[in-house]
Amino acid sequence: MVGMRDVAKKAGVSASSVSLVINGTGYVSDDMRKRVESAMRELNYVPNELARHFYRGRTGIVGVIVPTIRHPFFSTLTSALQHEFASRGLRTMLCSTADVEGGESQYVDMLRQHSLDALVVAAHTVHDAEYWSSIHRPIIAFDRYLGGDIAQVSSDHEQGGRLLADLLLRTGAKRVVMVGGPRSQFDDLGEGRTTFPTVRYVKTLEQRLDEAHIRHDYFEAGEVNDTEGIHPAVIRAFKECPRMDAFIGSDVAAAFAVQEARLRGINVPKKLQVIAYDGTMVADFAGLPMTVVQQDFTKIAAAIGERVEAQIDDDERVRDALIPVTLRESATTR
Incomplete structure (x- = not known):
């Protein structure tokens, strides 16, 4: 299996320089970047995404809590979120509270332990606003009010x-x-x-x-x-x-x-x-x-994705979002 040291040897640079190129951390010259990228292509080297996230102190995983995936609304929402998160280099870990007893608390524990980068809560919860604000980790609420400190995305x-x-x-x-x-x-x-x-x-x-x-x-x-x-x-x-x-x-x-x-x-x-x-x-x-x-599930997912990414990047200026709805009339009512 081709590793980072093989890429470094092929490009004639150090392994740390290859790491800088892959992770985008620190300065490297354009010439060095081109040599590393060329070596990666020639060796068919694919960076380990999980390793890259851990290098940055992240997991690249977002937890999504829904009431049930049996309901078509939440299965459609989950599909849109997975597509949106994937486009941002993130993976989705799904929890259906109706199907997994104690799933919410397990995911909150994972968030606190930094096993998740963020949490999207789209299910009803018995916890009050103080509970959610005390977690001090990236949380986005969808169609739920979790408290004034938790950003909320909802349709209008x-x-x-x-x-x-x-x-x-x-x-x-x-x-x-x-x-x-x-x-x-x-x-x-x-x-x-x-x-x-x-x-x-x-x-x-x-x-x-x-x-x-x-x-x-x-x-x-x-x-x-x-x-x-x-x-x-x-x-x-x-x-x-x-x-x-x-x-x-x-x-x-x-x-x-x-x-x-x-x-x-x-x-x-x-x-x-x-x-x-x-x-x-x-x-x-x-x-x-x-x-x-x-x-609009696409716009809902995009708004959630933007806020998840902003909170992961420690941007505290994350605000609520209202996504417009539209009326699609059948021809017989017009």
């Missing part, structure tokens, strides 16, 4: 609520039904504050519907990791609100709503608008074109 869910309200008002909706997480998440910090930014689209939409005197109902589908609770909640919505003319939920809930409408002989979208909130591929598998509030 208030904008999502406004887009939904404008659509429903324009299309003349009279009875709106929403399926989502527990209402307790809307006020889990008290006084109307929440650690779940996603609920803002529902709160914004409900406020606009109240102002327009449009009746609306909300059905709880359980925690986000309880994917088996979504379908029963959709069935309950159809049973209790047979005259609804607009249905809103996650991509999974919306897909179930299309199926349930077909079983009941309800024409979608003539009699019932079905609107999906997320924009994963599941929304395209429902069997009918649906209107979708699209979260």
Whole structure:
């Protein structure tokens, strides 16, 4: 196996000079750099990335904590994050809290022990803000509020609520039904504050519907990791609100709503608008074109990647980021 000393011998330089070229630490002349790079190509030498990271006091690994990868939103998000981190020379270590008991605390311990360079938290946590700020290591929250000291990346869910309200008002909706997480998440910090930014689209939409005197109902589908609770909640919505003319939920809930409408002989979208909130591929598998509030996973991942890298480089000027959402209407609602 070709090693660094072989490259040094081929280039006629010291091993330490080869290390400087590979790791980008310290000054080397252009001539020396060219000789080393030429020797590496001739010998087909590939630097050991892990060794390079350890040389810099890093691992090159970012931990990502999600509630579950069974939910299409988090599998799509994870895919986007892995692609983004790879483009930055980082690897992803994934933890699904629904599938690995105690996974969150294990990853925090790894972060504290410098076995991880950074941590992205996209799952609900029982720890308070003081716990997260006391870690003093790079942490980015996605769609979660972990405290004022922890940078947060979220989609602009208030904008999502406004887009939904404008659509429903324009299309003349009279009875709106929403399926989502527990209402307790809307006020889990008290006084109307929440650690779940996603609920803002529902709160914004409900406020606009109240102002327009449009009746609306909300059905709880359980925690986000309880994917088996979504379908029963959709069935309950159809049973209790047979005259609804607009249905809103996650991509999974919306897909179930299309199926349930077909079983009941309800024409979608003539009699019932079905609107999906997320924009994963599941929304395209429902069997009918649906209107979708699209979260931009590529931009979300890029914003997280930028903040992870900045914190790894000890940049303390990392701020929150709101990523715009868009409304993708099906041709039948335009």
